[in-house]
Amino acid sequence: MSSPRIVAAVEIGTSKIAVLLGRLDGSTKVDIVGHSLSTSKGVKKGEIRDLRAVSDCVHSALSSAAGKYHIDEVYLALSGRHLEGNFNVGTATVSDAASRVRQIDVNQAIADAKRRELPENRSYIHHIQNPFCLDGKVVDSPLEQQGQRLEVGYWSVHADTPLIRNYLRVIGGYGMEVNDIVISSLASGNILAEEVEKDAGVLVIDIGGGTTDWVLYRGGFVVRTGVVSVGGDHITNDLCAGLRTGQKRAEQIKVEHGRAFHDREDRNEKIWLVGDYTIGDKEFPKSAATQIIEARVTEIFEIVKAEIKKADFYKVDDIASGVILTGGTARLEGLEQVAERVLGLSVRLADFEPGLDAELRRPEYTTVIGVLDYARVDQDRVDQSNDGMGILNGLMNVLGIQRKEASY
Secondary structure, three states: OOOOEEEEEEEEOOOEEEEEEEEEOOOOOEEEEEEEEEEOOOEEOOEEOOHHHHHHHHHHHHHHHHOOOOOOEEEEEEOOOOOEEEEEEEEEEOOOOOOEOOHHHHHHHHHHHOOOOOOOOEEEEEEEEEEEEEOOEEEOOOOOOEOOEEEEEEEEEEEEHHHHHHHHHHHHOOOOOEEEEEEHHHHHHHHHOOHHHHHHOEEEEEEOOOOEEEEEEEOOEEEEEEEEOOOHHHHHHHHHHHHOOOHHHHHHHHHHHOEOOOOHHHHOOEEEOOOOOOOOOOEEEHHHHHHHHHHHHHHHHHHHHHHHHHOOOOOHHHHOOOEEEEOHHHHOEOHHHHHHHHHOOOEEEOOOOOOOOOHHHOHHHHHHHHHHHHHHOOHHHHHOOOOHHHHHHHHHHHHOOOOOOOOO
16 A cells, blocks of 8 residues: 555636645545635636736645645646647557457557647647547457457647646645646546446536536547636626626625526516615616526537537437536526526536535535546546656656656
8 A cells, every 4th residue: 555645636717726635545535634715816717817816826725725734746627718629540450460459559559549749839638548449340458359450539638838837837836746637627527427427428517617617428438528718707797797786796696696597587576786775776676687697508508519519429319318517607596407408418416425525515626526536546547548647747848847756
């Protein structure tokens, strides 16, 4: 058994900084020893705009979560519209005289799938393996099977290198190195979707403050991921403009009175515009708010649907397990009803094992729970790439950052 280590899972979002501390000892168990959820400043749509402001927020959150513990490793969630993906298929002609697939053939097909070079200032984050095909038929393991042509596909996610550099600088300013990076959609999907759901096909949508992350599973594999530059903060901004009130009050109206769909009865319910009942404060029908919210929520799901359709992956029968919703905006009443109407799929809200502390079962912690689980399990199995650490090591070299050897 390896020596226990304290691992910090960190999510630097547009509206919040989430940190989860876990004690890992090499077993399947994770003891959560600290957590922190605080307001984020200096981030917009998943991109750092003010490095100093972000650093102050993250360092404070890390210190608050750590308490008496010394953090040994940091795993970082990454989101933002700068994330993109491409699907590449690698092929290899079976070289054995008896047409039996050998490891050299597997390695050649994998290398061929990853051969695609990126433009300057782009770096790979994940190579996510899809099934092997031997002579056009899907196989779980091609080794020792007979055939002529071996194929394997990879969904490869890449990011803006300068933006990654800024995230690493934030953690570096705390005196720590980032041990690995995982995209937010993959972290959320891996912890929320059960294996049977991944096999049948499932779409996980995480609606945060500035972005909406999604991941689509089919046949047990990740086939697509994406990020939409719209989230819960945009709902708040819409309420600001539509109701002509301040940001703080608009957020309060959304949380206390908001609903994702408009109902005729909302015309009869009144909400105070300012809420302090002073001169100048006035009532307005709840319908004014719910109509605004429904329009923006509908747009979010329509964009996600359009992106999946564009990749020709939107087949209802292939997403038999439906949709799982999470993220802070998933708290909005009636969100699943709107999702069902727009996406035409069954929808459920994310839930966690009862053993988790009640506060940690909040949707705001979904991503960091997934990131901590990513740190717990073997990296090869999590992103199915066989080179997860290799990607980050190579990225560190690109960024000119000296990196210690991993201890596991």
